[in-house]
Amino acid sequence: MTNKPLIEPQKKQAHLTVDSSSAQPQSKHSFQTVYTYIQTRIQRGDWQAHAKLPSVRQLAEDTGMHRLTIFKAYQHLKEDGHVYARDKSGYYVQPPALQVLTNEAELGLPLFQGNLGELHRIEANYQFSKALITPNLLPNHYFAEYVKQVFDLYPKLLGTYATAQGDLELREMLQRYFTKTSQFHVHADEILITTGAQQAISLIAEVWIRPGDHVLIESPAYASALDVFEQKGAKLVLVNIDANGYDLVQIEQAMQKYKPRFFYLNPTFHNPTGVCISAEQRKQLVDLAAQYKCLLIEDDTCQDIYFDQKPPLPLFAYDTEGYTIYIRSFSKYVSPGLRMACIVARPEWFTPLLAAKSLADGGTPLLNQKVFLLYFTSNRLQQHIEKLRIALRIRLEIMEEELSSTGWYYESPQGGFNLWVRLPDHISVPELLARCLKQSISFVPGSLFDRHETSQQYIRLCFSFASEQEIRTGIQQLVAIAKDMESNSSE
Known part of the structure; x- marks a missing residue:
């Protein structure tokens, strides 16, 4: 890790121009100009996922187009899944929830590109992504x-x-x-x-x-x-x-x-x-x-x-x-x-x-x-919390026991819900997540917690939401998937 503070760099702003030689700048195709402009800037990374886009009024003033034309472009962008709207707030970049692997497309596995909330909405039999307590541990x-x-x-x-x-x-x-x-x-x-x-x-x-x-x-x-x-x-x-x-x-x-x-x-x-x-x-x-x-x-x-x-x-x-x-x-x-x-x-x-x-x-x-x-x-709450601490510690110990043979690095926490695990450099975390989701196993890749690239090899495993047996079986399967990836990469 570098000891220097990092500031997210500002993107150079591009400007939307309308062909002044056009005899009909407000023709039925003029909304396509706005559509293409916004789509292009999103694709090249000028606007990242969830970034707020220029308002209808702002774009209308910048281009000289009618507000209805700008609104129509945004509606088409929304229908095509490029943007989403918030009531009384405006339009934002829609993150791609799934993206096909480019370097190993033969796998046919989707690569998760969404945020933490989107990952939590994916159902899994072995749920290690939610830092929540299972309802079974609540009174x-x-x-x-x-x-x-x-x-x-x-x-x-x-x-x-x-x-x-x-x-x-x-x-x-x-x-x-x-x-x-x-x-x-x-x-x-x-x-x-x-x-x-x-x-x-x-x-x-x-x-x-x-x-x-x-x-x-x-x-x-x-x-x-x-x-x-x-x-x-x-x-x-x-x-x-x-x-x-x-x-x-x-x-x-x-x-x-x-x-x-x-x-x-x-x-x-x-x-x-x-x-x-x-x-x-x-x-x-x-x-x-x-x-x-x-x-x-x-x-x-x-x-x-x-x-x-x-x-x-x-x-x-x-x-x-x-x-x-x-x-x-x-x-x-x-x-x-x-x-x-x-x-x-x-x-x-x-x-x-x-x-x-x-x-x-x-x-x-x-x-x-x-x-x-x-x-x-x-008084019941205090009794409940005492029992909860014991139950969570047992779950952590089971998770660490199943990871003990891997050689993966982690510091055993003294509280909380999460185990922060560093994987070897030769294991692709995005690919591991894709394979695990296919087998109904969920965890959080470290990249979602970091705007540096220092957490790319980390994963967060939550031990609070799954049962003891689910932790044992799910971690065994996760480790097996990782070992299979290692075997295939060495061939």
């Missing part, structure tokens, strides 16, 4: 009991909207919870309830990113965060994370040079690597943030999913200057169906976030908040 019967209790306690619940900031009773409970477990003091007015961590990331991007802004982010990093920041037009400055944590010199140099809007990081059982940053590095990061007035966006989804000892306190607990915004998700291990998370921020950062949340959905569903409140404060 579903107890959930049903608590839902009934909620309606006894709050009989008018379904006829009531939640406030945009979130239920006060829930925020006061979280206030006490953070004081007790994370040793930081926060007022209920500094807590914003969100519909999952993904919404929290989107709200922060909406508030603080403008096209061209620099954003520090780990390499590798949570794939969906990368997509959100790029869609907002951010220039990503990548900083390395490995088994030793961060290169703090690299981070300080990046803060000095780029004056980034913020540094988005996942220091506790990092996704995808599983790394847990030391308390000492957390303190140093907080000091750097204060020195260079750089916001730290701390994404914490696995604080309670540890195997031996608790992780260090969140960055927010060490921050006395108020430069940390804390995202805490409970979705993955309390109840994924409730999509419960929160943002904790000091008053100077809080107001724009609340305004963005108000515009986004007016408030997370009140029913979800009350069910979560009742269950989260129960």
Whole structure:
């Protein structure tokens, strides 16, 4: 890995011109000019997957064509699968979900080229791509009991909207919870309830990113965060994370040079690597943030999913200057169906976030908040989490046991849901994924987490969604497919 920050290069903009010698620039074929122009730029890579395209009005002004002509071109591009539309937002580049292998086309296998969400939508018997807990490990019967209790306690619940900031009773409970477990003091007015961590990331991007802004982010990093920041037009400055944590010199140099809007990081059982940053590095990061007035966006989804000892306190607990915004998700291990998370921020950062949340959905569903409140404060939850840690550790050990004979490199995580595995250079990860998907085995290629090429030989294997037997059988099959590839390449 290089220690130099990397910024995504800007593409040189091309311009659409209309043949002025044409006697009928608005002829029935003029929309084809726009169609061809956009299609060509997409194909040559000027606009990447999910990039926002020029608006109908902008293209009409640039070309002198009628807006209906531009609209017709976009409609044809949409019908042909080159672009997709978002309501009240515009048109975006449609990523190719599948692409035929070019160097080994004789295999007849499709090469996956989509994003993480598209990969998750592919059904698989051996599911190692989803960093979620299988419903079989959740106390579903107890959930049903608590839902009934909620309606006894709050009989008018379904006829009531939640406030945009979130239920006060829930925020006061979280206030006490953070004081007790994370040793930081926060007022209920500094807590914003969100519909999952993904919404929290989107709200922060909406508030603080403008096209061209620099954003520090780990390499590798949570794939969906990368997509959100790029869609907002951010220039990503990548900083390395490995088994030793961060290169703090690299981070300080990046803060000095780029004056980034913020540094988005996942220091506790990092996704995808599983790394847990030391308390000492957390303190140093907080000091750097204060020195260079750089916001730290701390994404914490696995604080309670540890195997031996608790992780260090969140960055927010060490921050006395108020430069940390804390995202805490409970979705993955309390109840994924409730999509419960929160943002904790000091008053100077809080107001724009609340305004963005108000515009986004007016408030997370009140029913979800009350069910979560009742269950989260129960003794059953703590019993459930203890059992869950044991079950996940057993699944990790089974996965590592089945990989032990391969010689593949990985660091055993001390918590979380993922095993970050480096494959030998002679194994093509895209081809391995194509072969595995054909056999109903799914994993995530490292390229989805990295805008460098340093993670191309890595794969993320999630041990939380499959059963113990599915892990054993599925990993055995994955290893067999990889060995078959190696045998064929050596012939």
